Amino acid sequence: EAGVAQSPRYKIIEKRQSVAFWCNPISGHATLYWYQQILGQGPKLLIQFQNNGVVDDSQLPKDRFSAERLKGVDSTLKIQPAKLEDSAVYLCASRYVGYSYEQYFGPGTRLTVT
Amino acid sequence: QQQVKQSPQSLIVQKGGISIINCAYENTAFDYFPWYQQFPGKGPALLIAIRPDVSEKKEGRFTISFNKSAKQFSLHIMDSQPGDSATYFCAASIEQGGYQKVTFGTGTKLQVIP
Numbered sequence: 001e002a003g004v005a006q007s008p009r010y011k012i013i014e015k016r017q018s019v020a021f022w023c024n025p026i027s028g029h030a031t032l033y034w035y036q037q038i039l040g041q042g043p044k045l046l047i048q049f050q051n052n053g054v055v056d057d058s059q060l061p062k063d064r065f066s067a068e069r070l071k072g073v074d075s076t077l078k079i080q081p082a083k084l085e086d087s088a089v090y091l092c093a094s095r096y097v098g099y100s101y102e103q104y105f106g107p108g109t110r111l112t113v114t
Numbered sequence: 115q116q117q118v119k120q121s122p123q124s125l126i127v128q129k130g131g132i133s134i135i136n137c138a139y140e141n142t143a144f145d146y147f148p149w150y151q152q153f154p155g156k157g158p159a160l161l162i163a164i165r166p167d168v169s170e171k172k173e174g175r176f177t178i179s180f181n182k183s184a185k186q187f188s189l190h191i192m193d194s195q196p197g198d199s200a201t202y203f204c205a206a207s208i209e210q211g212g213y214q215k216v217t218f219g220t221g222t223k224l225q226v227i228p
Binding site: 004031040041042043044045048050055056091093095101102103104105106107108 | 120146148150155156157158159160163203205207210211212213214215216217218219220221
């Protein structure tokens with residue numbers, strides 16, 4: 001079974017530029033999460049999708065962050081414009097909706113904003 | 115109310131020793147408590163998890179101890195090995211509106227020295 005795929009793995013941009021991250025979840029997983037992991041901290045949920053609908057975006061800075069999940073499969077997370085404090089690893093995770101609560105994480109995208 | 119406090123921030127253990135990481139929570143509605151293991155450059159991976167109706171769960175060298183009255187849970191790694199060197203995150207999950215919301219602790223960086 002293929003895992004959660006993310007790209008790019010690394011990205012360096014200047015502040016005020018825009019950036020987009022892509023995630024392909026495990027096949028059949030209806031729930032998709034985007035987390036922000038700042039160095040030395042635990043993952044912080046940004047947005048959660050159930051199929052292609054948003055179920056929780058309460059911690060997403062909506063003035064600069066946006067995300068979509070077309071056709072309930074792939075997802076993209078965009079930052080526009082980026083700030084220095086957005087430097088972090090952006091993790092995508094997916095989960096099969098059922099008894100198991102296990103989330104499967106991708107390798108993440110390390111973003112550096114200079 | 116949604117926070118999960120984790121300690122220590124870092125831990126150095128001799129090979130063969132016992133590693134203990136502690137977490138505490140406030141929200142008694144949490145109904146699932148997983149531990150994730152993260153190696154550098156990788157996303158977190160589920161290590162072991164417990165539900166609040168059980169006081170202990172053991173899988174190989176890894177044991178979760180759960181104290182519902184104290185609202186605390188801990189991870190014990192017996193016979194710690196250099197390959198266990200990683201960052202460990204506790205987490206707590208709640209079902210809200212038909213979807214699962216997970217809050218992560220701040221992480222413990224474990225180093226097992228030969």
